[in-house]
Amino acid sequence: MTVFFTADTHFxxxxxxxxxxxxxASTAEMDAAMEARWNEAVGPDDExxxxxxxxxxxxPEAMGALLGRLNGHKHLITGNNDLPATLAxxxxxxxxxxVELEQEGMRLVLCHYAFRTWNGMAKGALNLHGHSHGxxxxxxxxxxxxxxxxxxxxxxxxxILARR
Numbered sequence: 001m002t003v004f005f006t007a008d009t010h011f012x013x014x015x016x017x018x019x020x021x022x023x024x025a026s027t028a029e030m031d032a033a034m035e036a037r038w039n040e041a042v043g044p045d046d047e048x049x050x051x052x053x054x055x056x057x058x059x060p061e062a063m064g065a066l067l068g069r070l071n072g073h074k075h076l077i078t079g080n081n082d083l084p085a086t087l088a089x090x091x092x093x094x095x096x097x098x099v100e101l102e103q104e105g106m107r108l109v110l111c112h113y114a115f116r117t118w119n120g121m122a123k124g125a126l127n128l129h130g131h132s133h134g135x136x137x138x139x140x141x142x143x144x145x146x147x148x149x150x151x152x153x154x155x156x157x158x159x160i161l162a163r164r
Contacts, residue, residue, distance in 0.1 A: 052079020
């Protein structure tokens with residue numbers, strides 16, 4: 001099992017294309033590309049931590065169907081655009097606003113928002129976040145895992161560390 005991280009997919013959100021300068025001709029093209037790239041990277045038994053803002057302006061049935069088509073065991077770290085219908089989708093293995101975990105011997109602090117300081121910061125813990133769409137200058141040991149930074153696909157900790 002491989003563990004992946006992502007954020008800010010904004011499935012169904014037409015405004016995301018212009019707000020974040022996404023290179024897609026339509027919302028349908030954006031959604032299809034992100035779904036395909038997710039499933040190219042993530043296998044059925046892998047784990048994905050989605051750090052918020054999964055989808056906007058989609059009916060719950062469409063969101064649920066999309067979540068079901070995405071590979072992996074999916075955890076949602078809630079974002080500012082994750083409404084009650086998103087949180088209630090049956091396809092999430094867990095839903096919470098914040099989590100700390102250890103991965104590959106490294107302590108990780110996951111939240112939708114970037115922190116100025118976080119638990120374990122002085123001991124090498126990484127803060128993985130979304131929300132800023134690659135527009136925030138990171139602090140040391142802080143990484144935006146949003147799709148706008150990572151070619152519209154989930155990434156592994158190894159990929160994140162190799163880029164740093």
